[in-house]
Amino acid sequence: MPVFHTKTIESILEPVAQQVSRLVILHEEAEDGNAMPDLAVPVRAVKAAVDNLVRVGYETVNSSDDQILKQDMPPALTRVEESSLLLLDASDLLRADPYSGPARKKLIEGSRGILQGTSALLLAFDESEVRKIVRVCKNVLEYLAITEVVDRMEDLVTFVKNLSPVLTRMTKNVDAREKELTHQVHRDMLLRSLEQVKNLTPVLISGIKIFITAKQSGQGLVEAQNNRDYTVRKMSDEIHEIIRVLQLTTYDEEEWD
């Protein structure tokens, strides 16, 4: 079961997560340990990277119109920033005493905090990206909802002209997202629903066409309407399923299990 739910987050955090757990294990196995080397240079490198992340993070928060991102990102940035101060403390303490126990604790707490804070930050950013895709999906749902007012061939032409680019955008976004996920079950669910939507699109257009013809001829109107509405419902259900799966993380499923 993957720990990180996207390949991007995994590629960024997995190596540092491994290093941090190794340090924790070593610390637990050898409480007093060897003398620590001077960590001033690597700690300064971390601090510089943290300062840059904080700057970029607040720029992102200020330029975004996503209220949830604006709310979620600052605590993660604070966590990272505070953790980097623990590392600076650890480095100072170790310079005075390379065997310092409190310094080792601060080192572990600081590196763990940076890992957790960066993870929270990446998660907040990723969720914001998912909300963008969800908005595109909801746009398609809005178009599907107006199917019932399409009762002339001219309207159908306009309907298809408007629906096609939104549908293409949704397909492209969901397809790209599917490739990003580490959880195979979620990937399969997205692919299956997307395939259904693709297959149902020509069925919908043909259904609307049959409905328009039936309305003009006055024959088989109820059946044509039922068929059209059934296809709209099926497509909407699949898009709702896509939205649901997009918002899932591996953690959700473990919690559910």
Add this chain to the structure above:
Amino acid sequence: EQILEAAKSIAAATAALVKTASAAQRELV
């Protein structure tokens, strides 16, 4: 994109720091 790059830098710098600290400890274990 900038966020991802900045996060990559932090992760790399932290991993390097922790690796240096671990290396000193490992000699004892």
